[in-house]
Amino acid sequence: MENFTFFNPTRIEFGTGKDQLIGEHLAEHGIKKVLLCYGSERIKREGLFDVVSKSLSEKGIAWVECGGIVSNPVISRVREGIALARQHHVDAILSVGGGSVLDSSKAIAAGVCYDGEVWDLFCGKARVESALPLFAILTLAATGSEMNPSAVVTNDETQEKFFISAAPLFPKVSIVNPALMQGVSRDYLVYSASDVIAHLIESYFTATVHPKLPSRLVESLINTVTETTEALLIDPANYEARAQFAWAATLALNGLTYSGAAGFSYPNHAIEHSLSALFNVPHGAGLSVIVPAWMKWYLDRNPAQFERFAKNVFGVDGGEQGIAALQAWYDKIGTPTHLPQLGIKEIDLPAIVENVQRNVRIFGIAETYTPEVVTAILKNAL
């Protein structure tokens, strides 16, 4: 076990009906006016907006709407959100949506408190020192953003997908009501499963030190994800499966599964972010393509852990067999495993490789993930 700090002050309010209490949580924190960030108008059609506005009104909390946030959220919309938040002097950000809305909300929360251009915070020119308090109601379980201090946003001018991470960005309260996730499409369910698994396997495989305790926790969560995804594909109304899937997604990236691990990195995310930035593919769909391709390239660097994975997740012997089992499972649930399924061809590889080089610098792994290596990994996915 390497030395570590575990600190996660986010309050998770998990379960049915918890969204009705958002006003109370805001009031407890002394909030009077929020910027209410959301994505599509679906939250209005499906009634969640009414629940939220009623709860806010009951506590005398005003709101300013900031809707239309898209998947693979963009910095231009973040800038608009910052302007709105300043114009209306809100004292908190309320995110109602999935990871894209929440990550945009975090960027807005940080940007409001930063005097310069918000993208500075993403490309390392400045650090997030403070942020408006952030509250979330989650409608899609995947990114784990509800219980961590990180956010990923795409710069739609430069085609860069970069991240920020800083303690002020921990949500104060995140409401996770699995019942709100029953309307998630089949596609987004399987992309979410892929995203959660990617969060779990990055440190599991890449860490130079990955003790058995965190490895066991990772395997417990992956097994939960595979089992509940299959149950939800059969019956999207299975609340129990939806709930365990959601809690596994939260725990997958809240610090728990890599506490005590050391020397790990996020190569799959670094590569996938370029697919999203250049081709606007759903993050989870990009990850289910990259992860098996990366695994095939990485296998010999950590064979024991791949054998462990094969056995404890898929009940098969041998690292290669474990990778094949994961890829077959992705095929079975219907998330892509090859670049052409994303509309990406061999001719596109140089542009991706070039874009990845910026990401691997940001992720601190440029020495290993040279253009040649990234090309080799991408070729595994053709």
Add this chain to the structure above:
Amino acid sequence: MENFTFFNPTRIEFGTGKDQLIGEHLAEHGIKKVLLCYGSERIKREGLFDVVSKSLSEKGIAWVECGGIVSNPVISRVREGIALARQHHVDAILSVGGGSVLDSSKAIAAGVCYDGEVWDLFCGKARVESALPLFAILTLAATGSEMNPSAVVTNDETQEKFFISAAPLFPKVSIVNPALMQGVSRDYLVYSASDVIAHLIESYFTATVHPKLPSRLVESLINTVTETTEALLIDPANYEARAQFAWAATLALNGLTYSGAAGFSYPNHAIEHSLSALFNVPHGAGLSVIVPAWMKWYLDRNPAQFERFAKNVFGVDGGEQGIAALQAWYDKIGTPTHLPQLGIKEIDLPAIVENVQRNVRIFGIAETYTPEVVTAILKNAL
């Protein structure tokens, strides 16, 4: 999954050398003077006191000593600590020791902020509304108190062992340095293993709802405890085993393993607390006697979970076989499994049963744990 709240704001600083930074953590919280609680003079002989006092001095933090806190800590010493804290106007409590010192520190932190008699907070006459900020350096991994808001103290006049639990009692920072635990005796190591396992199995078996996700996490932690305990019995200097044991102990009672579970209770603790209160037996030693006895009585009420336990923890088939395997494992590591090993005979049972009745009321399980039932469980342990 039942609705739940997960909220745990304690910062864990885990690893070697982290105790040297206690002054910095206190200074970050604006602390100027602490009540320094500890147990025996061992921390002075072994150098930890010097490390702490040096770190405090460097940050200009004053301290008042409150030593001599014993295992199964008593409320009379807590009262003395409260008087000292008030007399010297300390603005925080610093606990340097194991669970007994930390629980006493929590009681002092709460008692200083309460106008009445501190025992009121334990027997339900008053609630903990506020407390002095609390910081901890852990020297024994067992109780999980370093990352939860609970404390157990014995009233040495009334022979009651009761608990308090309230959000103000979350430590602000808990330093867990496994290297400080290498001097723990063989006996206290195995008692600690028993304590951690008891924390993990109470909700696992008694919950009316215990989803597979938390069950998997519990099994991951129990398997970590059994494996690392055996490694430490062979080589007490095995830092890796010591570290994974310590982190498993923290995670066993920080909210993680019962989030989503419902209807669970702590019957083994309710019964064991009477053994400690009446006979001053080490808590973990009492638990390794009570747990198998309780399991035999409880088996038929949750047979599927006992089968699961047998298979996933000990690799055996059948609930009875799982209980036998746990008891055999306790025997193997050398923690008691029968009351006579604690010096308790059949003639003592009525007094224990009577004392337990107060505990089961406090724990809210008096309807199930009638004198007849408790007698039956205790007889399983003769």
